[in-house]
Amino acid sequence: MTEAATALKTTPLHALHVELGARMVPFAGYDMPVQYPLGILKEHQHTREKAGLFDVSHMGQVRLTGADPAGALETLVPGDIKGLAQGRMRYTLFLNDQGGILDDLMVTNAGDHLFLVVNAACKEQDVAHLREKLAGKAEVELLDDLALMALQGPAAAGVMARFVPEAATMKFMTCLSATFKGVPVILTRSGYTGEDGYEISCDKADAEMIARALLAESEVEAIGLGARDSLRLEAGLCLYGHDIDTTTTPVEAALEWTLPKRRRAEGGFPGYDIIHRQLTEGASRRRVGIQPDGRQPAREHTEIQDTAGATLGEITSGGFGPTAGAPVAMGYVDTANSAVGTALTLVVRGKPLPARVAATPFVPQRYYRG
């Protein structure tokens, strides 16, 4: 093993992944399962048809406390955090002064604190950013003693109800403190696959017991990061560091829905002037869904041209969509070429591949709205 490989961190479920025959790969500093013996294609389909269990313990779980943590957090993100009722959660973005995206995150109002879930690769810088910008206003704690799993798919609710009966009636983007076989868990009805499901936060000492209990249910299979990526891509969801980063604004990234009316009017978040101008006048480029013709996938960094051969941008996520049964992609094009149906050319391995701007998600989202 190389020095880099020995330095990889592991999650509390590492031994279980190895026992299940996972192919492990380095991801954001962790040794993570990219796939299990089932394979990415079947893991993807299983999640869409039944339920998949994902280890997402590498992600950062952060507790924000203070006199007014919501008010404090609103100085760093454009979301309506003050308006978040207790037990509810939403998706928002850490922004820089240029309106660029530092990370995307989930924020839950957990009553006496805010509970944040941030990306693995960004978690240390996110915590440093929070501590620096919110000094004197909020206390920031990285919850390293917690594990995080996601149970996703149409059978997720039925399975979870066998352990946590009150989970069945939770609405999408809500949170619940509960016990799972006697141990405390925080459940959120959320995920990042486009399917109904839950994320389960628990003490890392309880993670393996919970994972084994869920995997023992006939509908549940362990699913790796490979299928997680194809699932979220089909669902039209951004992957940080690929579809969004410090060079993209929420308007360019087609994430205007993260900019609620009050925040648009009041401002008070980083990059407000730029974002407000882009909301009013439009941005020069936009993230769109892209459907290549035929079966050949177009991968990240593939050049996107208009049909006359002028460069428009590049693919930021692309691959084969197992449920769509076709290649699917996302990328940036100039706004004039961003309408659904616009013909594009992708330069794949030096050859032009015809494609169209497509509506996302590529498969219908099936969140539980109650």
Added chain:
Amino acid sequence: MTRKFTKDHEWVLVEGDVATVGVSDFAQSQLGDVVFVELPEAGRVLEQGKEAAVVESVKAASDVYAPVSGTVLESNQALVDDPSKVNGDAEGEGWFFKLQLSDAAELDDLMDEAAYKAFVEASH
């Protein structure tokens, strides 16, 4: 008639002066689920060790190189229609293309099945 293998995990099976080419079972297991193949058209002249085809799995694209030089006689249309045949039967129904051999001596550069097995075990 013996099957020979390259270090890039292609196989070649020669009958007379016609060589059938594919990727090894080990290669398909490493690639994962194959979703697309791009095969050379008949008449194309391929050079040993140079790019001949493309195979794309759910996660990545990989080049397939010509194990020997020759002229493409036909490619496997069934594979274009159902790329999962690579996973199901890499060294049988999952063949990629057939070549008219131009230099049979090139076969001497390749490994036989036992040598290839040892090579895979040593390198993975």
